[in-house]
Amino acid sequence: MKVLGISGSMRKNGNTAQLIKVVLAQCKDAGIKTEFVSLAGKKILPCLGCGKCKEKKWCVIEADDWGGIAEKMLDCEVLVIGSPTYYYDVCGQLKNFIDRTYSLYHDRKLSGRKGIAVAVNASKGAERTVKTIEGFLNSHELSFLGEITGTGFEEGDVMRDEKALAHAKKVGDKVVRLLMPHHD
Template identity: 80%
Template structure:
C-alpha cells in the first residue's frame, strides 16, 4: 500500500487516529491507496535489547503483533505515524513499537520512505512528542514531509481544532503531489 497511517493511542478512534485519518482521507480522495492501523488492542511487547536482531535482521520475538505491522511499514511509500502526548512525550505503546524497529535499523531497511509525525495534546508537550517520532524517522533515514499537531482532550475534540485539521489537509495534499505529481 502507498500510504500507511499508524496511531499509537489505545483509543482506537481517538484524536490521534482522527487526525491521521484526515491526512489519509486527502490521499484516498485523490485515488491513492491507504491503510490505517491502530495499535489499540494490538500486542506489542517491549524490545529486550538482546541484540540478536543485529545478525538476524528481524526481531527474534515473533509472538506478538509487531511483525505484521512492520511488514506493512516496509511495504509503504509514506508513513504517517502519530501519538497522543503522555507526560510530554509519545505514549508507551508507540514507544514499544518504535523500539522494536531496531531490527530494521541495522540494514536501514526503511530508508528512502517519506514520513510524517502526528501528535495530539490536551494543553502542552506535543513538541517533544513530535521530536521523539522524528528521531525515529530520522534514524531510519525517512525523508520528512513535516509534522501535524493538534489539541484535544476527549475523543473527537480534535475535529474542533480548525488549525490542526487545516494542517492535516495541507499535509495530505503534499503527499498527493508527491505520489501523483500531475494531479490537480
C-alpha cells in the first residue's frame, strides 16, 4: 500500500507541500507507506500535443523529470496532489505535469486509484484550483476522496490555518480507514 503526495509548488517546502505532508503523516503514523515528491526544481516540459503517445503508450518527451514521477503515480494506491493558486487556478508547473498525463489516459493507466486534491491560496481562488485537479483525477478515473484547501502566502503560513490542518488530518484518517479497514 502506498500513498503518494505530489506538490506542484515551486517552493520545495511551501504551504502546498506542508499541507500535503499533514495527510501523509496521518497515513505514515498508521503504518502505511508514503512518499512525497515536490515538482520544485524539476524540469517538466509542456505537452507537445503531438499525439504520438497514443501509439507509444507513454509520453515521447524523455529529456525531463516527468517520467520518473509518472512511474511513482502508477505504483501508488492513493494520490494526494496539490498546487498553490495562481490567478485562480493551478500553477504552470503542475499544469505541465497534468497535461503530460494524457499519455497515460489512452489505456486508463491511472484508473482504479484514489485521489485527493489540495489547494492553497493567499486569499481566494482555491476552489477553482481544486476543480482543475479534480478534473484531472476524474478524467483518469480515480475515485475522488475529497479536497483540502488552505490559506497562506509566506512559507509556513498554512500551518496556522487550523481549519485546513484539521481537515487534512480528517482526510488522512479517511485514507487510513480505506487502506486499513480494521485500524482503530
